[in-house]
Amino acid sequence: MIRLSLAALLLSATAAMAYPVTVKSCDRDVTFDAAPARAISNDVNLTEMMLVLGLRDRMVGYTGISGWKTLDAEMREGVAELPELSSKYPTKEVLAGAEADFFFAGWNYGMKVGGEVTPETVEPLGIKVYELTESCIHIGPKARSSMDDMYNDILNLGKIFGVEPRAEQLVSGWKARLEKATAGVDRSAPLRVFVYDSGEEAPFTAGAYAMPTALIEAAGGKNIMDDLEKSWAEIGWEAVVERNPEVVVIVNYGDVTAEQKIAFMKGNPAFATMDAVKNDRFVVLEYVEATPGPRNIAAVEKLVTGFRGN
Template structure:
């Protein structure tokens, strides 16, 4: 009898998975070890917050930062975070994070942290707040190759490990990979040349755009296009209009957020004589992306499909 009970107990123990922690993940040029899953996490920016929501981590969060101050909040995010407070409209201070008793901060360089700023992994470490950095943003502090959609997948998988929801993260990422493979297979089957694309974020005197190291470059390439400022070794930066005109984009991707609307940006390009010979303007080929779609996050794959439809309608 006792032997049977012992054997049954052994089977039950064998069926229980080993504890996931401690786990060590790579965050930019650091290795970060988590002895236990965070319980009081804070994310910065709409796209990083949506990564947390995609993994159903709301119950591990005490709030988020950096959304309403940039006018990037939308209804889908609002629904997901309605029980959570926005602790700072823009970048948080150390005091904001301390007052929330945070034990984890998911942010990136220029996504809640600035090089040499008050809030960095180094300044938060003594306070007991561990930081995971958005992979796309690592270019600001280390050498890094061009982004691909794998960068976003890596972030989701690392968050899965950090929070002990690895299977959930793997299933989510596999679904994204399958969808992306289907999109790229359709484009390759059409055997069309890449469409020339310009990303217009903001600015009239000089445009603010996404260069070689921004996630829009990866999204544009996945959708069968080429970023016309792919040779600009920045993620997001200000350039002059001359190369835009000279390189003659066939499609302009408008990033919609802030005080100036997408319609106003389009009207500016259409009404300015300097752009009258630009193919995208002549052919009225504009694609509007919300900020959350143009930054690394769960909406990137559906956005790539929408871009592909615009670039290569016959294939999609």
């Protein structure tokens, strides 16, 4: 008779007890009878969530990165053995062709409302979808953006893939690091902050339900567009000038560099009266820092330093 090691017995017992598991994904309850074995993630930040949980061996690929962004050295190493199945949003054929059993995506992060790929359209293919919490505002009411959005996704992925201890350890560590980073923040008079993602004729920015609002608040600032009842949206420059930000947070990605965005704002006479422009106060966040994911804590640390003017 073959004797199983204690570790193997414990692992077997844990696996037997763990499933089925049910998690809340936006307004749906999704039940998993076993951990997904052929997962696909969309976008750089969602892919990084999978990698930080040690789930690369459960993945058959990723989508939606090279069509808009480039990978830094850390991410290139993380996905080195994985194929990019689609440079932008995947089709049902792409997901089915990879024989995927799980798709980690979000609304406007790989799926569009009424589009070809939704939880309902891929379910007949045997593919379960978990939706990025931040993106749920696109299909119904949700609470304003908070750090809990990112923590919630990590913890839910931990349950889905049977790696709860790893997920809980990560979240606990991030909370401790965040507390340390923000311990000395003066919140008596929050700095007015504008998030500049892209666009010259009209800026694309973060509203109440976008992750940068939570990052800014954690760092002791106030998003001047936090009354915008949207996630990411295009607005008019007039509102930005009127609200006079003291700091501009630049989201760096795509063909237009952060330096070019800063030069545009500093070179436009219409923005010359803005405190942020007059005092040359810009903080650059990489896309993967500004969207929900493991680098959000580093983003807050960067904002804390930038808000202090260091």
